[in-house]
Amino acid sequence: MPRAQTVASGLQHPWAVAFLPEGRFLVTERPGRLRVVEPDGKLQAPLAGLPEVAAGGQGGLLDVITDSDFPRNRTIYFCFSEPGKGTANSTALARARLAPDLKRLEDVRIIFSQQPKYGSTLHFGCRIVERRVDGRPDGTLFLTLGDRFSRRDDAQTLDNHHGKVVRVGKDGTVPRDNPFVGKPGALPEIWSYGHRNGQGATWGPDGRLWMHEHGARGGDEINRPEAGRNYGWPVISHGVNYDGSPVGSGRSSQPGMEQPLHHWTPSIAPSGMAFLSSDRYGPGWKGNLFVGSLKFQYLNRVELKDGKVVAEHKLLEDVGQRMRDVRQGPDGLLYVVTDSPNGRLIRVLPN
Ligand SMILES: [Ca+2]
Secondary structure, three states: OOEEEEEEEEEOOEEEEEEOHHHOEEEEEOOOEEEEEOOOOOEOOOOEOOOOOOOEOOEOEEEEEEOOOHHHHOEEEEEEEEEOOOOOEEEEEEEEEEOOOOOEEEEEEEEEEOOOOEOOOOOOOOOEEEEEEOOEEEEEEEEEEOOOOOOHHHHHOOOOOOOEEEEEEOOOOOOOOOOOOOOOOOOOOEEEEOOOOOOEEEEOOOOOEEEEEOOEEEOEEEEOOOOOOEOOOOOEOOOEOOOOOEOOOOEOOOOOOOOOOEEEOOOOOEEEEEEOOOOOOOOOOOOOEEEEEOOOOEEEEEEEEOOEEEEEEEEOHHHOOEEEEEEEOOOOOEEEEEEOOOEEEEEEEOO
8 A cells, every 4th residue: 555655744734735846845724824735745934925815614726737837837727715805715726937946926816716705614625727728828727616615506607706617817817718708697607517615626538627525515526517507506416415415406407507427425525636646656656546435534546437436435534634635746645644733744655
């Protein structure tokens, strides 16, 4: 079995890890800090220049990715809960340049803000994926957006960004080929809808966006969101509400709504998502999908065949912490961050 090697500890509720040149890491901490972690695990002081973050509940500084052209443009993207009036907030997406001294962000610009802002500390979604066409970045980003918990019905209407996946240009413009551009009453950033709360997303080897989303009690799902499609929440679900009552129609399928590629019932509470493309763990792991489980505190290795889940394996159960994010590093190894007041950055060592 592979084992966990702690690279860094003392991180407060880390939410995402990205990779910098020369073996450094970029880690978000939910209370609102972004840090460079040195290859030896030393935590640098939080980067200066972040916008104000509405930290609280599930909200805070959440995902971060580096641009595919980072070595040349030093650009990163991050998402966070953005404060509004009073207790209102929503998920926002920002771009910035990492200063060469690795101490601050420069040219910070908010390129998308979820509408409307709403008073909730729940369901921010917030994973960012760079889109590719024919293997090349197309200059746009996907962002998963939660339903804010008590605005669940909004996930079925297109006049808001609750319970959606959106696609925006890296400069904040709306791509003209988004599915609802020009449709009266629909927000043009929307890519797909009927989602609950997606805290894991990645680009698949099949050249498509993959994501998962939390169900309520049961019905966590893996989806591959396609343009303009409806993923069913809160009308259909393979789970039930937390109080045991049926969700929406009480059915798990309905015409015009997509079925998940896979669902977890009971819920594992998934967070973080990565495909392994390297050979570092032997041929059996190459092409597998990796997903963190918050609830049961393990890293899930998912074997797929012909686009279906055929086996699942629990890893890193001995760590004893909630798994928040998983990524493949430039060295071909998997890295995980754990959701804890004393969270860790972990390298998964092969046998
Ligand atoms: Ca669904």
